[in-house]
Amino acid sequence: MDIELQLTVENLLARYVHALDNDRLEEWPQFFVQTGSYRIVTAENYERGLPLPIVYADSRAMLRDRVSALRHANVYEAQRYRHAVSATLVERQDAHTVRAVSHFQVLRIMHTGETAIFASGRYLDRIRLNGDGGAAQFEEKIVVCDSRRFDTLLAIPL
Amino acid sequence: MDIELQLTVENLLARYVHALDNDRLEEWPQFFVQTGSYRIVTAENYERGLPLPIVYADSRAMLRDRVSALRHANVYEAQRYRHAVSATLVERQDAHTVRAVSHFQVLRIMHTGETAIFASGRYLDRIRLNGDGGAAQFEEKIVVCDSRRFDTLLAIPL
Amino acid sequence: MDIELQLTVENLLARYVHALDNDRLEEWPQFFVQTGSYRIVTAENYERGLPLPIVYADSRAMLRDRVSALRHANVYEAQRYRHAVSATLVERQDAHTVRAVSHFQVLRIMHTGETAIFASGRYLDRIRLNGDGGAAQFEEKIVVCDSRRFDTLLAIPL
Numbered sequence: 110m111d112i113e114l115q116l117t118v119e120n121l122l123a124r125y126v127h128a129l130d131n132d133r134l135e136e137w138p139q140f141f142v143q144t145g146s147y148r149i150v151t152a153e154n155y156e157r158g159l160p161l162p163i164v165y166a167d168s169r170a171m172l173r174d175r176v177s178a179l180r181h182a183n184v185y186e187a188q189r190y191r192h193a194v195s196a197t198l199v200e201r202q203d204a205h206t207v208r209a210v211s212h213f214q215v216l217r218i219m220h221t222g223e224t225a226i227f228a229s230g231r232y233l234d235r236i237r238l239n240g241d242g243g244a245a246q247f248e249e250k251i252v253v254c255d256s257r258r259f260d261t262l263l264a265i266p267l
Numbered sequence: 268m269d270i271e272l273q274l275t276v277e278n279l280l281a282r283y284v285h286a287l288d289n290d291r292l293e294e295w296p297q298f299f300v301q302t303g304s305y306r307i308v309t310a311e312n313y314e315r316g317l318p319l320p321i322v323y324a325d326s327r328a329m330l331r332d333r334v335s336a337l338r339h340a341n342v343y344e345a346q347r348y349r350h351a352v353s354a355t356l357v358e359r360q361d362a363h364t365v366r367a368v369s370h371f372q373v374l375r376i377m378h379t380g381e382t383a384i385f386a387s388g389r390y391l392d393r394i395r396l397n398g399d400g401g402a403a404q405f406e407e408k409i410v411v412c413d414s415r416r417f418d419t420l421l422a423i424p425l
Numbered sequence: 426m427d428i429e430l431q432l433t434v435e436n437l438l439a440r441y442v443h444a445l446d447n448d449r450l451e452e453w454p455q456f457f458v459q460t461g462s463y464r465i466v467t468a469e470n471y472e473r474g475l476p477l478p479i480v481y482a483d484s485r486a487m488l489r490d491r492v493s494a495l496r497h498a499n500v501y502e503a504q505r506y507r508h509a510v511s512a513t514l515v516e517r518q519d520a521h522t523v524r525a526v527s528h529f530q531v532l533r534i535m536h537t538g539e540t541a542i543f544a545s546g547r548y549l550d551r552i553r554l555n556g557d558g559g560a561a562q563f564e565e566k567i568v569v570c571d572s573r574r575f576d577t578l579l580a581i582p583l
């Protein structure tokens with residue numbers, strides 16, 4: 110077991126969910142390499158091999174566009190989100206790349222104070238260890254959601 | 268603090284919950300030593316010292332039987348489960364054995380997309396470090412559930 | 426990345442939530458240095474810089490008083506709580522002090538068996554590494570709650 114690798118991946122995931130939950134969405138694209146891809150899919154479609162992402166981006170520019178859209182839509186402002194990440198399994202691919210699978214869960218806290226489970230599932234990540242400035246960054250992040258209810262899932266990045 | 272021991276235990280728990288949530292139930296018995304025991308109990312009974320497990324198995328063969336029963340019952344297929352494990356405390360017993368206590372939580376995602384908290388509680392584990400093929404395996408796993416509602420708890424292993 | 430520091434902090438947090446959820450409240454003050462401070466605030470007030478904690482204590486003696494009050498009130502006994510902690514980010518301040526930020530979530534399990542999300546948010550911790558007996562202890566713990574509903578939040582320490 111490569112202890113440092115494990116903790117490097119867990120640290121990347123921790124910084125990622127802190128940025129999202131603290132509404133620092135402008136930092137979100139920087140967790141990805143320049144040509145990084147991001148997809149949200151349902152577990153059902155993922156298991157059937159159906160290429161029907163709910164959200165899709167294959168560059169940092171597209172991620173930035175998405176943040177702009179969210180900022181202008183403004184609909185999500187009254188809410189808070191709280192991610193939890195656990196059970197991260199890491200597998201080295203080569204000298205510069207690892208794959209990681211984690212369980213996640215997101216709570217949504219409404220302005221009224223009500224809290225509900227917003228999403229749960231798995232993060233399937235391919236991570237470049239020596240990205241910008243030597244930091245670990247996502248080459249590919251597939252967010253596999255357990256539920257197929259997606260009307261509200263478009264609110265924030267997962 | 269023994270860093271490698273801590274991460275070895277966390278890795279075992281992570282692999283365990285991934286197998287369950289990915290519906291690889293046939294692998295479940297292999298997380299236990301041949302004579303491994305598995306119990307689900309309520310916190311209430313556990314604290315009172317009452318030996319009344321909801322589910323009980325004391326060998327890999329019994330665990331396999333349980334998987335067969337679940338596969339034939341087939342009732343749980345329309346649902347998904349998502350485990351989270353955290354706050355793992357590890358204590359070495361001897362050269363080959365550790366005890367670990369963790370908090371867990373399981374979400375259930377219905378076919379309709381609705382998500383609910385299915386179970387929560389503690390894993391009380393006795394782990395053999397050098398099990399089959401040198402891997403860590405459970406000698407004893409006691410799943411202490413916070414709630415005493417158990418009508419649905421029989422669906423999948425926890 | 427300082428692996429040992431990371432795991433020392435995660436271990437402190439794990440021991441802390443185990444003590445709370447196992448109803449060992451008398452141990453709670455000992456997770457703090459003698460002059461340790463503890464606050465529960467809403468995210469809304471915290472972000473606005475409003476100094477209006479829901480709960481406030483600035484010494485171990487005050488924490489002990491709070492435990493006594495809870496023990497005498499006795500209202501919470503029929504319930505159980507289950508904390509989850511994740512995404513812990515650690516930053517060393519000096520030779521003896523670190524800052525840590527974590528995500529937390531607390532479930533409440535009623536006597537009837539019903540489970541609900543009780544609280545979620547962030548732990549903002551300043552930790553002394555060489556506290557009593559050389560153990561890590563909180564110098565300051567700010568519990569920033571996502572929700573502003575607090576009627577029930579006074580039940581147990583978070």
